[in-house]
Amino acid sequence: MNDFLISIGLEVHVQLKTKTKMFCSCAVDPESPPNTNICPVCTGQPGVLPVKNEEAVLLGIRAGLALNCKIEKFSVFARKNYFYPDLPKAYQISQYELPVASGGYIKAGGKKIRLVRAHLEEDAGKLLHAIGSEEVDGSLVDLNRCGTPLLEIVSEPDIDSPQLAFDYLKSLRRLMRYAGISDCDMEKGSLRCDCNISIRRCEDEPLGVKAEIKNMNSFKELKDAAAYEIERQKKLLDSGGKVVQETRLWNSSKGKTFSMRSKEEASDYRYFPDPDLKPIYVSGEMLEIEKAGLPELPGAVKERFMNQGLTEYQADILTDEKVLADYFDKIIAGLTPDGQEEAANIVISNLLAEANQSNLPLDAFLNSVKPAYICELVKFRQEGKINKQVLKTIFPKMIKEQKAPRELIKDVNIVSDESEIVKLVEDAIRANASSWEDYRAGKEKASGRIVSHVMKESRGAADPATVMRILKRMAGE
């Protein structure tokens, strides 16, 4: 009926890539058996005290820089008090009034999404409900995750569509991975996202009442949940109803959100500065060191690739993962500038296709392919020594057998002698006389029959580009 303005804000938790926990020296390792990475501190024994993990604090500062935030000279840890069996101290150490970073923005979908803040905190443990099971009949708690360092990144409600929410989260993930702050693996829980959604009829109205959506386990679920929630709120308002402030859970199998608790039931967390911890002081010097240590971020890499002559489409794909962008940089280091576009083609069409088929993570896969091999392939293509068909044939072999392309092309029937191709073209012209006449008369499309004749006769061993070049030359004579 009416069009609504959509306002989405995301609260994203990323798990910082530290060896040890936020406030004790236990290892961070999600693969360990339950309750093996625990100590008196992270299990909240009486009398223990937290001690800040400097590595986590530095990652928080680095994240703030990558997110264009203002890094606060002075920030404070606060206690968020609530009772739950996965929270041993019955308070979570977080940051409240004075976070480590504030402001900032992330570029996504061609827009700048502003950030409210980024703050450090510790994760809770995990509950395992085994009610009715023979051995346990109750709930179990695993405190391995308890105390894992997290950074919460809160956006302004600048996101106006589920797609932009999706793009924002992708950009955020890419930034965090580039800067070495977090693996951001949603499946493993090192990236988690809550979504605040409200709608209103026009700009002049204040923001509508928001619902907070939790429990999205993938990028797609975020998009789906946001889309569902927007429709739900629209229908509600159109039918004269009101949106209530509440927390809703996304149920992916039903494709719907369900009310979890209303505002009235929400806890009063009784935040106050944690008296056990000293404030974080960031000196100008520390900030300069962190700034200097910040790696080239995806936006800058993409721009550089485009300045080097790649299309935006190519640059986007190549900068999606830092390992891939780094890999591409290694390839082009071994090429002249005019080989870059062909290199991008091979990486995108051949290499990534193989990567998808292998069951390896991208970084492990890339480690198994020598960049020098790709360089060789690019040169062969430039010299017209191999065509796309040949490339496709030898590519998997090159990876599987760990052989250089120059070894592999020996075994493949390749027509690289131009005089031979000229002969084939002449044969094809003879066999397709009318097409040849049409082509000479200016019908570009008529060349198709001739080229395909050559390809068929050579059993795919001729390079179509070379064939076209010869054909053109003959037509011009």
Added chain:
Amino acid sequence: MSVKENIRACIAKIKGDRTNSFIEVFEERALAQSEKIDALLAAGDESLILAGAPVALKDNMVIKGETASCSSKILEGFVSPYDAEVVTRLEKAGAVIIGRTNMDEFAMGSSTETSAFGVTRNPLDLDRVPGGSSGGSAAAVAGGLVPYSLGSDTGGSIRQPASFCGICGMKPTYGAVSRYGLIAFASSLDQIGPFAKDMASIEKIFNVLAGKDDKDETSCEIDREILRKKKIVCGIPKEFSGSSPEVQELFNKAVKKLSAEFEIEDVSLPSTEYAVSIYYIIAPSEASSNLSRFDGIRYGFRAEAANLAETYFKTRGEGFGDEVKRRIMLGAFALSSGYYDAYYMKALKVRRLIKDEFDRAFQKADVIISPTSPRTAFKLGEITDPLSLYMQDVYTIPANMAGLPAVSIPCGKCDDGLPAGFQIMAPRKQDSFLIDTAKKIEEIFKGE
């Protein structure tokens, strides 16, 4: 006499104690440690500062493999999986940790009457309280059971019982002694400190305990160099004037004795008028959070319950005593949204004022002196109104608010025959200077 024989004798004395100062004697642990010390001594090790000395610990400091309870039912059955930093330091110095002493539940009280293990009596008069909350540790030293004990002081819990029992007690600079392993009451105020019969003993054990600990971010190194002054200036805050007539008279006499060697000056600490009020916002606020972990899930007492919420309500309802519950409610209220600024934030601002006023006073005076407590030990059950009990800490709380080191030393007996303590406060980190000054004053008091 070997350490082991000495420790056996000490244990026997504790078993005959009529004050109920101990909750438990760590016989096995103490004998094992004494054997170790005997062996070291036999091997000629002369480095152990506290070789073989029995030390009693207030029941809020944890020892690996031993029970710790904070004198509360809620910690029933809790055995610590780790050692408090003070335990490590004491044992390294050759001390023998002999047992845990009674206290007000979670250190909340000034009389050791809120313990779940019964009251502790004052060895000087069994009908009277030993003070609190470290009443058991004070009574253990005063009763001659042990030469040393440790207490914790959040608002006077070492100094006031020292005063009531006629011994020395020291609350060091905030952070001078690691809090790691001290079961928290109010984290920004809590400080571990020693009891002994004289300042020389306090000095000895304090030097073992003090020093920065990487496990406690709030711990610090103190200034070990003793300031040398031609004539030490003692400041008397004019606001500390609410004592009972007999305590005031004893204090005035004590000051007179000092005036030959020390310069006496009036100082003013106007905001200390609010110290007790803000203490009862800050300490309960921190306590409400610190004591949340006692939820029946991982350790200690758990009430039978039908579901999770009931587990929390019943465990905490049955596990905590009235005074603890009162303070948790007070603190939870002060921190709740809508009240935080009016109470907690404002209290922090007043605390800042108190600190600043002390800083200014210390420009005029080298130490600040006062009675430790406005009165002498009261009778068991005599004060039941919580507010009257809270006012017992009016002279001791300011030092906690400002993080200052302070001692209480005996300065004689009042007309009622009961001792009263003499409090000396010094600037932050000047613990060594404070001890040195207290020793001089102690000499003067003894020399009468």
